[in-house]
Amino acid sequence: MDNKSIIRLLKQTCSLMELHGENDFKIKSYNNAIFNLEREKGELSGMNAAEMAKINGVGKSIATAIDEINQTGSFSTLEKYLQETPAGVIELLSLKGIGAKKIRQLWKDLEIESSEDLLKAIEEGKLAKLKGFGEKTQNNLKEAILFKQKHSGKLLYAEAEPFVNALKSNIQKQFPDIQISESGTFRRKVEIIEELLFVIASEQEAQVKTYLSQIEELEYNQKQSGPFTWRGQLKETETPVRFRFTTKDNYYKDLFISTGSGAHIYHEVKEQKSLADLVRESEHVASEEEIYQLAGLKFIEPELREGQFEFDTTKMQQRAILIETGDLKGILHNHCTYSDGKHSLEEMATYCKELGYEYLGITDHSKSSFYYANGLYENRVKEQQEEIDELNKKLAPFKIFKGIECDILPDGSLDYDNDTLASFDFIVASIHSAMSMDVEKATLRLLKAIENPFTTILGHMTGRLLLQRDGYPVDHKTIIDACAKNNVVIEINSHPRRLDIDWRWIDYALSMGVKLSINPDAHAKEGYHDMVYGVHVGRKGGLTKEMNLNSMSLPDIEKHFTNKKEKALNVAV
Structure with missing residues (x-):
C-alpha cells in the first residue's frame, strides 16, 4: 500500500476513536503521527516497525499498526472499531461539515444511525434539542446529505x-x-x-x-x-x-x-x-x-x-487538430516539500526531466495558507529561489521556473507585495479560503486578481471538488472577458477531482483569444500523470496546442513570462 492509503486508514481510526469517546491523549497521538507521516518522504511499505518507530511522532504502537497494515491491508484496532460501529454511522463520518464528536452526539443522544435518520430528524426539528446544532449547522447538514444522495453511484x-x-x-x-x-x-x-x-x-x-x-x-x-x-x-x-x-x-x-x-x-x-x-x-x-x-x-x-x-x-477548421499529451512541453503548477508537497524540489524537477519535459514551474502555496498548507513567507521564498538557481545549473538545459500559487485574498488582492511578486517568473492566482460567496462577490474578487498585472495564470477558477463540493458561483463570461483583456491565461486544473475550468466554457475562452494552461496541481511526482485528464478536458473544449501555454517550447515560454513581467513592472512603477 502507498503512504496515502496507509494514512487514510489511520485517519479513519482516529475518527472512530473520537466517535467512541476515547481519551484525548490517544487521539492526539494519532493526529501527531499522521501530521508527520504526511511529510514522510520514504515509502512506509518498505519499512519495518522498528524503522517506522524512529519517525518523529510515530512511536512503537502506531509503527506496529502500520506494519500490520503492510502485511494484511488493515489492523486490529481499526477492525475492532468497525465491528462496534453501525455501517450507517460510519457513512455519516464522510459527510462534509460535521465531525466525529457531533456524530457521536447524534448517535448516542438521538439514536441516529444513518443519513436517512439524520435527514428525518432535521426535518422534524429534533436536532434543536442538542447543543451545537443551530439552524445553520442543520441546513449545512441537510445540504451535505442531499448532495451525497444526488451523487450516489457516480x-x-x-x-x-x-x-x-x-x-x-x-x-x-x-x-x-x-x-x-x-x-x-x-x-x-x-x-x-x-x-x-x-x-x-x-x-x-x-x-x-x-x-x-x-x-x-x-x-x-x-x-x-x-x-x-x-x-x-x-x-x-x-x-x-x-x-x-x-x-x-x-x-x-x-x-x-x-x-x-x-x-x-x-x-x-x-x-x-x-x-x-x-x-x-x-x-x-x-x-x-x-x-x-x-x-x-x-x-x-x-x-x-x-x-x-x-x-x-469555421471553428472546426481552426481546431482541426486537437491537443494531445505529446504536445505538452512542460509542467506548470506543482508543489514540493517547501509547502504541502510530498517530494523535494529536486525530486520533482528530476522526475519531470526524466519524463521528457523541457521545464517545470514550481508553485508552492503563499503565506496566507501557512497553517493548512505550509505556505511560504518571504524568507522561504528567497530560500527556494536560491535553490532553484543552483538546480538550474545542475539540470540544464532543463529549467525550473520560479512560480507561486498566490492566494487571492477575500478583497481580491494578491498575497504578497509587488517587490515579492516581481521576484517570481510567473504567478498562479487562486482562491483557497473564504469560499462562501455569492456570484457577485466571487466574480468581483476574481476580477481584481485578474487585473493585477503580476497575475499570469488564473488557477482552478471555481474551486470545485467534483462529487465533494460545488464550486463558488462565478460569472464565467465576465471572468473570461477580463482574462482576454488582461492577457491572463486560464488554467485547466487536471486533478481528476477539479477539472476546472469546466470544459463547457473552453469554447468561449478560445473564441475570445484566451490561452489555456493544462496544469496537474501535482503535490507529488505521480501527480504529473494527471495531465492526461486535463488533455481530455481541453480536447472536449476544442483546445489545440497553439492555444495551450505549456505547449510552448522553453524559449517561447521564457519570452512569454518575461514580457508579462516587464509589463507588470512598468505598471507597478
Missing part, C-alpha cells in the same frame, strides 16, 4: 477508467472474436460518469451474458435486463453498468448512436435529416467515419460529440 472519470479498462480487457481475453467498445459519457470523456456503457457484437451472445453474470465485481439485474441489454452495477460503487448487444453489421451504427449526446446525434445535417436519421436509413456502415461522410462532414472525435460547437465549420 464516479469521477479517473475512478471509472480502471473499471472500464479491466472489464473490457477481461471480456476480450475470454472472447477473442468479440467486438467491444466503451460508449456513452465515458467514451466522450465527461468528468462525472453516471453509467458504464459498452457496445458488444458477438456470435456468442448467450455465453457472453453468462460470463458477465459471473464477474465478481458486477451484480446482475435480471429484472432490468432484456434480450439486447445486460444491466447490473459495480458492487463496490453501485454504479450502473450496461452492455448493449448488437450484430456485427450494426456494430458501428449502435456505437455511434450510443456515444453522442442527444444534441449531437439529432443535429440536422442534410435535407432536414439528423445524423441519427442517416444512420437508421443506412443498411450497413463499416465505420463511424463513414457515418460522417454520409452527412458531408469530416470525422468528429467522440469527446466533441456534445452538440456544442462541433458543427460550426
